[in-house]
Amino acid sequence: MAERLRLFNPGALVWLGVAALAALLSALALGRSFSADPALDAIIRLDGVAPRILVSILAGAALGFSGALLQRVLRNPLAEPATLGIASGAQLALVLATIHAPLWLATGREAIAATGGLAAVALVLALTWRRGLEPVSVVLAGMMVTLIAGAIAAAAILADGRYMMSLFIWGGGSLAQQSWGPAMGLALRLGLAIIAGALLVRPLTLFALDDGAARSLGLSLTRVRLAAVAVAAGLAASVVSEVGVIGFVGLAAPALARAAGARSPAGQLVWSPVIGAVLLWATDGAVMLLEARGIAGLPTGAATALLGGPLLLWLLPRLRMIERPPMRDRTARDLHHPRPRLALAGLFLLALVLVLAGLTLGRGPQGLHLATGTLFADLLPWRLPRVMVAAAAGAMLAAAGTVMQRVTANPLASPDVLGVGRGQGWGWPWCCSASTCPRPVPGLPAPRRGLPRCSPSSWRSPAARVSVPNGCCSPASPPRRSPMRCWWR
Template sequence: MSQLSAPVRSGSATQPTPTGPLAPTRVVTAFVVATALLLVVTAVHLTQGTSTVGALDLLRLLTGSDDEAARVLVASRIPRMLAGLAVGVALGFAGAALQSLARNPLASPDTLAVNAGAHLAIVGVAAFGISLPALPAGGLAFCGGLVAAGLVMALATGGQAATTRLILAGSATALALNSFTMLLMLLFEQATIGLFAWGNGSLVQADLTAFTQLAPVIGIAVALLVALGHRMDVLALGDDTATVLGLDVRRTRLVVILLAVLLSAAAVTLAGPIGFVGLCAPVIVRLLGRMVPGVHRHRVLLPLSGIVGVLIVLGSDVLLRAVLGGQAGVDVPTGVVTTLFGAVLMVWLARRYRDAGPTRRPPGGHAAVRSRSFHLGVVATAAAVTVGAVVLGMLAGDTWVLLGDVVNWVQGRTGPAYTFVLDQRWPRVAAALLAGAALAVAGTTVQAVCRNPLAEPGILGITGGAGIGAVALLTFVPLAGVAAISGAAGLGALLAFALVYGLARYGGLSSDRLVLIGFGVWQGGTAVITFIIVTSDPWNTGKALTWLSGSTYGRTGPQVLPVAIALLLSIPAVVAARRELDLLSLDDDTPRVLGVRLERTRLLALGAAALLTSTAVSAVGVIGFVGLVAPHAARALVGGRHSRVLPVAVLLGAALVSLADTLGRTVIAPAQVPAGLVTAMIGTPYFVWLLWRSRGAATGPR
């Protein structure tokens, strides 16, 4: 059995030790087969495009008799093919190096947020109207990717403590960086026009300039990684063993990280962040270990991963244009296809995953025991803060009003101007308030059921499914009513939840597996949303970006109603199940001993979370971190009992989203920052602190 599909034990590497026997004949055969496939895919790739030049025209070009075919090749197809070749090699090598370094099969430029950091750096420059050549842009992307990777690796204790921890640290960091990127794209929409599609990985090239500047950088980095192959083999034996054998572990790690980030940054500069190639290529090569002994040696693994990376990139591009036509290669980013492929592979890996890492512990395990009077004081304070947030939300905006104006408006005695302002404002305040409360309750139940203090509804794929439903309806039925949008978002969320839950039940429900599968479904959902946007209206992404960033703009009273109904239905049920949630957060055995029907309780709790999340998404769009921050803050204040956590979490979640919405529509008025981006900016530092605080548990004995 491949180690990738075997149970992962704490402290062990997640790939076979690269010191096994080498079968030269089989290794050579593997390279020959991979190279032959590469030549076939490349030849097919050159025959596709928007022009009428086909395979026969290209054959006639060999005799020098077709000038039109030559022009098409030089102007469009060869630059696109070479870009795919360079990106595939760069990401294949980078992914293999990062997985070996972290000893984690799910480490990659995506899960370590390298691509997100590089993407933010490039968009940040473009937003201010600065146009850089390929090499300076690549240097900037390298700095952004290096900072992001360093942060994630530090938070995940080098990536070796637990795969779930690595994914959570990387996804949170990437979410925060992507939030800043989306904010820049919204605020500077004209300067960043067209970057939405590029931001999902597009091979479209105007000429060979970028390739000719970045290809030497990629070539040098690839050669250096191959030269370091023997040192990486020794490093894979473990830090202690490598040190005994005379290897400078720290220097080797630093050099490999720098080279991997440099390759990722070059790929992002050339074609944008093409997702999951760095994850899929090394995994596919490692799965050949039983048929090709010695493939795990890095001087074999790295080049094969580079070839497979090219096959994934160019093969995805060929598949895209074969199914949807030549124009789809221009409109639809290749990264959408690779992300879908990577999401499927990640789900497949997660179904074979066995781990009980340090993140899998009762979420209230470190909460202090508080007295009843202290609890009541916290509830009263949280209620006062929430009321204050609502009042501030009604007063603040591009037009400020006085408290007396609000009182007169309630009594129906304001003039037309203030009446119009407050009639437009109260649905936004109500939507933020109720959505925050709904996400807080959902996050509390998800963390209890998963026994994972770092989980939240978004990473379980629920918001991705809701996003697909709502964006699809907004795109294909622009005049759809409020009820239809809410229904589509709810249906998408419930289907995504059913998919994640059903896949995670394989071999017994595991909280780690649930998170990993949910992450894969979330990424796949994001790719589908991107596909819908770029194929329907690629030059008007502001509408979808605003909704995906979580905004209360244009909300009406009927749009708030589903959230209120979901809260009225779910909160009593969750409160009634508070004892069961307390028991579920401990372990699997205690609830069974005490008569709790484990599977039914889990299903009902997660179903309530899905219902609450779907209605919140339908009302305000995708808002992250609320379901993570509010329950944690509540447990830190009042302890781990859900009878105390739930009311405080509801109030804190409502206040957080309400304040975020108010801040977003007043700081740069009349322009607005979506509430979801503000909560990401607030929630990310808290999440980073939470991960950093728990590093001791990750490095300690299990």
């Protein structure tokens, strides 16, 4: 009763206000005119807008419930489907199935997504089990699994060209609907997960104790952990299979439920889905309002990421971190190779083989082909710069990672993990689309020879346009909005 009273506080009133705002945005979306034909408007509202609203509520509730289970059973306030790699694993499985076994999606899409999500979280747990599932170790391992799965999925999509680019939109968490089927499926799976969570409430209560005390009371920690993780991973995978990856809702909802006064497992499992549903409902309502204003194409999953970043910064100082290791180089003692010269010689030979393959191997009409003689001489000016740039980039990233690991005493520190690459990738499109100067922006690379050919004067010169084969200034792809788009492509 005390917890129920604590929930009726100003924070709860705030969430009632957010829910009212979400309802208002949904009413505006339902009242919007989509076409001049009233019959077509009715069809779009009935089979498009209304199912989307329900899917946003159900998906938010499912992610909030999944995050609450994971955070309680792993004793980790940063655990959620996105940070543990479940969402990325499910997305990778669906991408690979779409490319290599599309017939499986007709009958087993849920099973494929669940398999990928469970495989990802099993890998994270295996990597951190010896550390006792320490919170920071779990998050770092989940981040690495997420990066690897996301990179493989992106490479698989890009390898098939423009025919698979719609997977990028789906992977960003698009809630656009065309029928009531996904909403009904999510409702059924959420109901089953809630029943399973109700059966786990009593065991989850004992997770407030340490492992020894919980075992002395007869609790099998391994079984309860595996059961809770399986329920959470299956529920998150079902959301990914229907609407794509939506991050940070599973992280934010349990944290906000605890801030509202929910302390017991039962309270968190009740209020986390409610807050998650309100969060995603309001976010998708704002996205639909932007679409009505002419800003189309923004996935709801991308909008929810704006919420997760500040919340992560708020949660990190409140984590019980592991003791920081002393500032010394442990690599020489812990990872010493018995024959370092032999290992270096093997790596050098492997690098030499890869360089030669990159310079001479290619695909032709009859399959793989080895370039020799005149063909090799013709290909060398095109392939050698690319190989040299790749080698230089790898050396620079290795040097940056070495400095970061020594300074932070963190063996997992690297430019991508610390957000350097993501930050530059975020700033690059903004700079290229906003600038109208044909000269290079300081800090951004530009081809020395290609940029002058893409100057505004060259656009008016047919000879200059033809001199750039398949380039942005060629007649096949004329400049669109900004000259900066020429040289960064």
